[in-house]
Amino acid sequence: MTNIYLNRWFSVSYHYMNMIRDNPDGGQFKFYGTHPDTNHLSLQACDYSEQEPVLHGTEYVDYAVDFCRRHEIDIFIPRLKMLEIAKEAERFDAIGTKVMVCRDIPxxxxxxxxxxFYETLEGTGVVPIPEYDVVETAQQFKDAYEALVRNGHRVCFKPTNSEGGLGFRIIDNHMNALDNLYGWVSLSIPFDQAYNTLSAVEKFPKLMVMELLxxxxxxxxxxxxxxxxxxxxxxxxxxxxxxxxxxxxxxxxxxxxxxxxxxxxxxxxxxxxxxxxxxxxxxxxxxxxxxxxxxxxxxxxxxxxxxxxxxxxxxxxxxxxxxxxxxxxxxxxxxxxxxx
Structure with missing residues (x-):
């Protein structure tokens, strides 16, 4: 029996656990999960689960190491706090837990x-990179937007450290405000509305202003x-x-x-x-x-x-x-x- 632990995963991990469980080799696995929400669907595929505390940094790694030790976890597949866990991966090695994470910290x-990551790949010829700029003030946002428009692009923006589509918006200056109010929630926003919102603070968390693909x-x-x-x-x-x-x-x-x-x-x-x-x-x-x-x-x-x-x-x-x-x-x- 191989014990596998997944921490605070998306609901789709329900499928991934069952895909591992229903393997063609007849391998036997027991799944462990943690999440702050004990009703989270990811836990429904687990053989054992418990409520995960809200912790940060080394305290969270302490919790994960202790969980792996208590349950004799063979494989830890982290989603939350991947970076913190990778930095202290040797602590899991010491208790016999293999961590499925990239250990190249930079x-x-x-x-x-x-x-x-864009900076890492720029100029390497590995993959084309969209035209973009990183901004954290309203004036920088305006300058980046205008530069992209001059280069013939439609424009979008998103946070530099978001997951999935969180914070992604498309600048659309032709949208009808009333139609938008009565329609489905839209990812589009007029430039002036975005600019005015960002102008309310001196500096905001970094945004990437990019050509719209x-x-x-x-x-x-x-x-x-x-x-x-x-x-x-x-x-x-x-x-x-x-x-x-x-x-x-x-x-x-x-x-x-x-x-x-x-x-x-x-x-x-x-x-x-x-x-x-x-x-x-x-x-x-x-x-x-x-x-x-x-x-x-x-x-x-x-x-x-x-x-x-x-x-x-x-x-x-x-x-x-x-x-x-x-x-x-x-x-x-x-x-x-x-x-x-």
Whole structure:
């Protein structure tokens, strides 16, 4: 029996735990989870869970080490506090827990701060980077916006250290305020409204002001070995609504190969790119399993399980994705386990 611990994960980790559990080799796994919300869906796939305290820095690492020690955890797959955990990974080594995290601290820091990662890759030829500027005052925001418009771009902005789409906005000066009020909540905002809001403070948390990438968006889910050598990459194109298309795209596989060669990110990671004028440009790289990985795995590549085999040093044949898949997803009703 192998004990696996996932801390404060997204709800989709429910799928990942079950994908590891339902493996083709008959391997036996017991799953442990923690979350401040004891009703969180991620805990419903766990064999054991407990309420996670709200802690920061070394205190959080102390908690995670103690949890792993108490439950004899073999593999720890962190989401929350990845950087702090990576910095003290040897503490987990000392108790026999393997941590599925990137241990290259400068690289991990840069991936968690989007502007730093752009700086890391600029000029390397690994992947095209969108035109952007980093701002923290309203005047800088205005100057960056006007420069991008002069260069012929539509403009968007987002925080440098957000997760997913948090804080992402598109500048649209032609939107109708009344229509917007009566319609669906929009990601669009007029420049003047954004500028006036940002002008209310002397300095705000850093924003990246960028060219808006207006064509197809892809997530490339990648699996590497413990040294960061790429094993397989599967691009997932976002289509209309909840539809995703899983096709082989050699151009994107080459980008994944170059990023893996340059960065050597271990285990599972996700590259997000979006096309503009026919050029795929980098949005971000997430050094963890992505929220949509369970859709990518419909190609027959069980990345969560293969990542577990990788960290355990167990050999396997290089997987061959099945292409030409259109996929979507539905809500799954489940009866909640009693966690009281």
């Amino acid at each position: 690289l991990l820091e840069s991936m968690l701060d989007k502007d730093k 207006e064509e197809d968006e892809f997530s490339i889910d990648c699996l590497s070995d413990s040294n960061g050598k790429l094993i397989v990459a599967v691009p997932r194109r976002k289509s209309t609504g909840r539809i995703y298309v899983l096709d082989e795209v050699p151009e994107l596989n080459e980008i994944a190969e170059r990023i893996a060669e340059q960065c050597k990110i271990p285990y599972v990671f996700n590259i997000q790119v979006k096309y503009n004028k026919g050029v795929p440009k980098l949005l971000e790289i997430n050094p963890r399993m992505s929220g949509g990985l369970f859709i990518t795995c419909l190609t027959g590549v069980n990345m969560p399980y293969l990542a577990v085999k990788t960290i355990l040093g167990q050999p396997f044949e290089r997987p061959k994705p099945v292409w030409g898949i259109r996929a979507s997803y539905l809500e799954l009703p489940i009866v909640m386990k009693d966690r009281s």
